[in-house]
């Protein structure tokens with residue numbers, strides 16, 4: 001049998017479209033935005049392909065227009081979760097026996113649909129439910145989502161082709177089994193591509209999955225689910241179970257057939273899940289694989305040799321794109337004193353040019369933050385800075401939730417490198433700057449290293465190669481993704497495999513072979529030919 005059905009696919013990233021006025025993509029997207037806003041859809045729980053309406057409902061609203069409802073979703077309760085586990089276990093036998101080429105073909109078909117006829121729907125629902133601009137939706141729900149599908153297919157084929165050495169007398173072979181049991185995938189609100197990859201990466205490797213989407217973005221997750229169906233994913237392989245996180249978790253994590261968690265979200269939630277699993281460890285049939293990509297307190301360093309304009313662009317884009325709600329967003333910056341006044345002037349000018357508000361206008365840079373809870377948390381941090389003698393707000397600082405959850409891009413300067421907003425993840429458009437003495441570059445690097453238990457992303461802007469090398473060595477454990485002369489956001493699948501260490505996660509690099517290996521349990525067979 002020719003195993004190499006995708007041999008000729010050299011992975012290439014999905015091109016980012018421009019959405020110029022009059023372009024087909026712009027026209028289709030505008031029509032889809034209107035279409036979604038004109039309706040209220042009813043979103044069921046989907047178990048084994050069956051739609052279940054529990055009547056216990058949540059609302060799908062727009063963060064930038066909080067009274068606008070575009071959907072209602074039914075929440076799964078304990079009974080539905082138990083059904084979903086049973087269906088996932090039932091579906092597994094057929095799914096894992098399907099030739100891997102057939103599994104991969106489904107996800108490659110999903111990639112084609114997402115890159116083509118489903119692109120507008122995916123982007124429009126992402127813009128509306130997450131308050132993303134055209135550009136931020138396009139790089140997420142079109143390009144990164146398609147890249148995950150395609151790169152997973154290519155990586156899986158590479159994994160399957162790796163076989164151990166054999167000799168004339170001994171034939172060895174590795175079978176790449178999926179895990180025994182079911183996988184629990186739990187997604188965050190902020191990236192459609194990540195939400196899609198969390199259930200689909202284990203599934204492409206032959207596992208069956210219970211997928212709990214984030215409550216704020218059930219609408220977009222439902223669109224993804226329909227895309228899976230359209231691509232031909234058999235019933236029961238991925239089971240769609242929106243609902244109350246704690247209630248779902250209690251039932252899932254205590255089930256003896258749990259074989260893995262694929263999580264992206266906050267560090268605290270992942271720690272709680274890990275604790276619950278630890279407490280139940282004697283009851284499982286296997287050791288559940290725990291894959292979790294979590295929070296960050298990402299930094300930018302501006303050395304005195306930096307190109308000031310590039311550094312300033314990096315600071316603004318890194319901190320404020322998608323309202324600072326990327327796990328990779330820069331939220332603390334260390335700037336050399338000798339260049340500070342020039343950097344300050346430059347970033348204030350760029351910040352003043354940020355257009356924020358209506359995400360449906362093509363030149364808008366920022367929309368609203370996701371919900372009231374997040375709005376209140378961010379506002380509290382800003383208030384804290386306003387009331388502190390150790391900090392000054394040099395830009396922004398206003399919050400307004402009359403229509404939607406809007407927070408101005410906010411820049412704080414502090415004299416205390418351990419100021420609260422230098423240390424804690426805020427997950428909003430707030431960047432805090434500490435100005436360091438040029439001659440204390442080494443001390444500043446130690447400070448960057450020791451300030452945070454997170455280790456997700458970091459960046460340095462410098463021309464001085466000695467400074468760059470010194471920073472890379474001193475900061476080796478501070479970031480799973482490190483950037484030189486670029487902002488610390490915007491990792492591209494296949495180019496910068498993404499994930500952080502320390503308390504930023506298990507660093508299994510979503511969309512790569514490393515991640516896929518976590519959903520596989522290899523079995524090696526030795527056959528002696530000489531006996």
Ligand SMILES: NC(=O)c1ccc[n+]([C@@H]2O[C@H](COP(=O)([O-])OP(=O)(O)OC[C@H]3O[C@@H](n4cnc5c(N)ncnc54)[C@H](O)[C@@H]3O)[C@@H](O)[C@H]2O)c1
Pocket residue numbers: 186187188189190191194212213214215245246249264265266267269270272273293294295296326327328425427456498499500504505
């Ligand atoms: N490292 C990464 O790759 C990455 C990517 C995206 C987001 N994030 C992180 O995600 C966070 C923001 O996303 P969020 O607000 O959706 O995170 P969150 O932790 O609040 O929620 C994530 C998911 O976990 C669920 N959840 C909440 N409590 C749970 C429980 N007790 N048991 C099981 N599931 C539970 C939520 O309903 C949601 O589906 C930030 O900390 C951000 O840094 C990390």
Ligand SMILES: N[C@@H](CCC=O)C(=O)O
Pocket residue numbers: 190191325326327328329488489490491492498
């Ligand atoms: N991979 C994205 C971040 C995902 C987290 O939210 C980036 O690199 O900016």
